[in-house]
Amino acid sequence: MARFLIEVPHEANDVACGQAVEIFLRTGSHFMTHADFGCADGEHKAWLTVDVETRQEALRILPPALRPRARIVRLSKFSMTHFGAMLREHPQGAAENRRIPRRGILAPVQ
Numbered sequence: 240m241a242r243f244l245i246e247v248p249h250e251a252n253d254v255a256c257g258q259a260v261e262i263f264l265r266t267g268s269h270f271m272t273h274a275d276f277g278c279a280d281g282e283h284k285a286w287l288t289v290d291v292e293t294r295q296e297a298l299r300i301l302p303p304a305l306r307p308r309a310r311i312v313r314l315s316k317f318s319m320t321h322f323g324a325m326l327r328e329h330p331q332g333a334a335e336n337r338r339i340p341r342r343g344i345l346a347p348v349q
Contacts, residue, residue: 240290243297246310247274251283259285259305266302288314 249259256278274287291297294311301309 240292242288242290242314243294244312244314245287245289245297245300246284246312247286247301247305248284248308248310251281256283262302262304 247259249255274285276285277283287300289297289300291300294313297311298306298309
């Protein structure tokens with residue numbers, strides 16, 4: 240089973256927020272009780288992570304009216320082994336682009 244992030248944007252106004260909530264409530268979508276919403280912080284989107292087999296299955300979780308604007312992203316977790324293998328496969332790019340956070344800024348790795 241794969242993990243997907245579902246992102247559903249709507250317009251940045253009270254009417255659009257209300258319409259999005261109404262669609263979720265009218266369709267009985269469990270999205271309302273499991274999603275995180277950014278509206279209170281000015282980010283007019285909702286996010287939900289789901290474990291399903293396919294991107295299409297993730298999209299079908301949404302009410303049909305919200306599907307056209309939704310973005311579905313397959314999520315992955317990598318171990319340090321994966322990162323090491325990626326650096327070995329791409330040593331030139333890794334050496335040129337490596338950065339680490341230092342006091343809130345990105346600084347080159349020495």
